[in-house]
Amino acid sequence: MLHSLPVVSSSAEPADSPFPGNDASQFVGRLPRWLKRQVPKGNANHFTAGLLDELRLETVCDNAKCPNRMECYSQKTATFMILGATCTRSCSFCAVSRGRPEALEDDEPE
Numbered sequence: 001m002l003h004s005l006p007v008v009s010s011s012a013e014p015a016d017s018p019f020p021g022n023d024a025s026q027f028v029g030r031l032p033r034w035l036k037r038q039v040p041k042g043n044a045n046h047f048t049a050g051l052l053d054e055l056r057l058e059t060v061c062d063n064a065k066c067p068n069r070m071e072c073y074s075q076k077t078a079t080f081m082i083l084g085a086t087c088t089r090s091c092s093f094c095a096v097s098r099g100r101p102e103a104l105e106d107d108e109p110e
Contacts, residue, residue: 044075044076048072048077048078049073057081058080058084059079060079060096061079063087063097064095065095082101083101083104084102085097086101087099088100
């Protein structure tokens with residue numbers, strides 16, 4: 001289900017209210033500038049992502065489809081999951097698969 005956002009002035013800054021004097025019946029499909037963030041640049045986020053891939057570690061960051069994972073990766077930080085990509089919790093806001101955890105692999109990283 002797609003949602004449209006109310007029209008926001010193109011001069012809106014992050015400190016501005018997102019809906020100053022707009023008619024709520026006007027909608028556009030683009031995100032306002034105050035909502036967008038730049039992806040951190042540098043080699044640290046590629047290093048962290050590569051290391052996690054190399055070690056075959058499942059992370060909450062990737063499995064939950066976290067939009068901020070590159071910010072964490074650029075600081076060489078990640079939250080990894082033990083026993084595979086399945087979580088035993090049922091958080092309604094999370095995109096991680098739910099169920100019984102997998103058995104330990106013979107070559108599980110220590």
